[in-house]
Amino acid sequence: MAPPAPILQMSGICKEFPGVKALSGVDFRLLPGEVHALMGENGAGKSTLIKVLTGVYDIDGGRITLNGQDVVFAGPLQAQQAGISTVYQEVNLCANLSVAENIFIGREPRRLGRIQWKRMRRRAAELLAGLDLHIDVSAPLSSYSLAVQQMVAIARAVDISARVLILDEPTSSLDSGEVEQLFRVMRRLKAEGIAILFVSHFLDQIYEISDRMTILRNGSLVGEYLTSELGQVELVGKMIGRELADLEKLEDRPPARTSEPLVQTEALGRSGAIEPFTLTVHKGEVVGLAGLLGSGRTEIARLLFGADHASTGALRIDGEPVTLRTPRLAMNRGVAFCSENRRAEGLIPDLTVRENIVLALQAMRGWHRPIPRRTQDELVDKYVAALNIRPADPEQLVRNLSGGNQQKVLLARWLILEPRLLILDEPTRGIDVGAKAEIQRLVAELSDGGMAVLFVSAELEEVLRLSHKVAVLRDRKLVAELPNDDGLTTGVIMETIASGGRA
């Protein structure tokens, strides 16, 4: 049987942002009645592709055809009118309005200018019943779970005439029962001939629901595959960009540490974020956290720093049981945390480089014990030089620095505290190669000096090069803890991720 003609075809799509080529020559097609997964690591270009498709961004090159006709959308509204609807991870409906109002907002059934409430509620109930959802449509949307809200959003999108439905990470905040419910709805829509573009970081879900997948890497197309024909290991390999055969053992692997334990967790977990895990970090040891985005890497880091509260389990530092209710308590114990989200969670953009660097130390001392200006200048000069922060002007506003230099400012903030455990969440993401190498070298030096480092990175090579031990995460669960010995390669890590540690 020949496949039906694609309803949507994108060819040779190029999109450039200042200094970054976000998409280069990407082809993508969507067949009616299929669930098509768009795969790729963070920054591979998935969301750019969706935004280009829905008219949020203009395209710099290539063409989009919908039902065989060339289309150019000026904005999401036009795309929606043409039959392309998007449901985002964060439901963007009005939680204070009723379910029925949400579905018909802006297009309420009217007669003589008056809204026909009864008819609106009846139609809303019919529509949801079509998705196997039997709820009171006059209740406010906020009284239902996220999954139901998600489905109301889908119902609205479909009713507006969707032929193409884009679901951008719809499952990331749902539990497994809710995911099942969502999948039932997706299968039903699929049977009605609607084409669904599905983005998720959960591999199991991709394999359960999708028929076909398109993989992107660094803004380029890797290929289009039938889900049934591509194994999980191959998929991870294609997303990360290494074929298993190519993987070489790394040369200067750090020798294992056999020192006393610094931080021990016993079934520490936080419901909805990370399942209970048991992990020990020794003094001077670099522990790598490997796993795909959304696998729970950041959640572990935040628990160990007291940024989130654990809901189960125990944490010991130096053998003493501790409860970290605030980051400050963790800092008192010698734990430091460089967030992956520099802008939102790290830097104060309006303050200078100097102020940003001394901020954590000043917070530890309290407002009434200022750090003498001379000490500040000495500390700042030392780290500006040591980390090669450019421009080397401590009075420059940190917002004016490049991403790599901002990262180094953040590192400097924690290094002057001389922590015993330094948690680095994606310290090398989005920064240039030179700065990346400098940060890696620094991590190795710090660990030689006795500092323990928890190193979170999406780049497996980097994790392998630096770590004494690699903890592998998948679907918010710590699935394996692998010593970094001769047998460990990125291939083994990828297989562990793909198999979920069952192998």
Add this chain to the structure above:
Amino acid sequence: MTALVRHRLFWPAAVLLLLLAANVAFTPGFLSIEMKDGHLYGSLIDIFRFGAPLILVAIGMTLVIATGGIDLSVGSVVAISGALACLHISGLPDQNDVGGVLTAVGLALGLALVLGAWNGFLVAGIGIQPIIATLIIMVAGRGLAQLITDGQIVTVNSASYKLIGGGYWLTLPFSILIVLAVLALTAFLTRRLALGMLVESIGGNATASRLAGIRSRGLTVAVYAFCALCAGIAGLMISSNVSSADGNNAGLWIELDAILAVVIGGTSLMGGRFSLGGTVLGALVIQTLTTTIYSIGIPPETTLLFKALVVTVVCLVQSPAFREKVFQRRGRRRPAAPQATDDEKVEVPA
């Protein structure tokens, strides 16, 4: 020259000088200051003296705004503080008794601190939006002030109390000296100690501040309490100057003038960087404007309109985007980002 123009305080200072120049044109001898009975007299001294309560309230407001908040309750706190002090003094057997007056001052400022801490608790402890949290005392506080004065205007006859708002010391009005002392203390706390940097970082990025280990809750409560303390002192000044406490009208709308002074001084309503010097300049601009309206004989029914027009012009002139459009200066000057956000919000108090 360009360095001067680019200075943060250039535009507020320029506006102030312009207003003063307008006064000189209308009132010859405006700038003259003379010595009478060992006291300094003159229009400039008057501007400082009558502007003293506003400067005080605006100093406290600056810190609150720097944390990303706002305090609408200062006007009510002004009224409450004056009312409580006057009530206590009016009940004294000897109204000139210094000890009794000091007790009254202590009581009034203590209550102001409690009210400010309550504001801070609502904002930082419970997480209510500052504009709503402080609205409670803005509205309820007027009632409280009336309750204290029993709905009457309480008058006192105390020379010791009169000193605060109407007296002289070392040839200068005492209120000016109080303002200078509070300003010096605030500058010391924020710039010599590390309070300013921590406040700016809370206002600049609250999430990042928490992750950097800053205890923002306690700091925020302290800042609101300090703001109310400043308002309390201003309330003492106002009631002392007229030797009476009026729960209805004392400090009415002073919160809006204070917010305006902060904004004219170049502190962004979004929080973050603040400038105490700018705030003082801003408050002086507002007070000079009021003086100007009287001295050049604007008809009373149009004073508010005139004030609004001048304030609009001041805010437009301060906006780098506006200047670039209108004056078409050669070469691009990089606008300071915090200022760029000021002008959008400025219309509110005007």
